[in-house]
Amino acid sequence: MIRIASLCAAALLACTPIAAAAKTEPGATPAQTVATLVRGQPVTIAGVVDRVTDEDEFILRDATGTVRVYVGPNFVPAAAGETVTVSGRVDDDRSLEIYATAIVRADGTRVELPHRY
Numbered sequence: 001m002i003r004i005a006s007l008c009a010a011a012l013l014a015c016t017p018i019a020a021a022a023k024t025e026p027g028a029t030p031a032q033t034v035a036t037l038v039r040g041q042p043v044t045i046a047g048v049v050d051r052v053t054d055e056d057e058f059i060l061r062d063a064t065g066t067v068r069v070y071v072g073p074n075f076v077p078a079a080a081g082e083t084v085t086v087s088g089r090v091d092d093d094r095s096l097e098i099y100a101t102a103i104v105r106a107d108g109t110r111v112e113l114p115h116r117y
Helices: 002-014 017-021
Strands: 042-054 057-062 065-070 083-090 097-105 110-112
Touching (some): 042 065
16 A cells, blocks of 8 residues: 555656756756856756846855856746756856756746757
């Protein structure tokens, strides 16, 4: 009976927006934090949009700190205060910054961020 309940719970979880947020960038380690970011490495990180600093950039905050997220040449697809999961790569030649390739919003909507340059 416990096994059936566990399987049912796992099946239900797979259909929720949380499962969509769990998709990671190839090579990225899920559940990273600002404090554990490594320059030049793929990343998937969850946090809150602290503030939008430009039409194509925002500051992401988690329990360990903040990081700038660049989405250009696209517009920021989230608002300040919104919880998001960001996938991309940590820049290796500037101050700590993530070049995002996708963002999953709190409602489970996945926004792909193509880079056309």
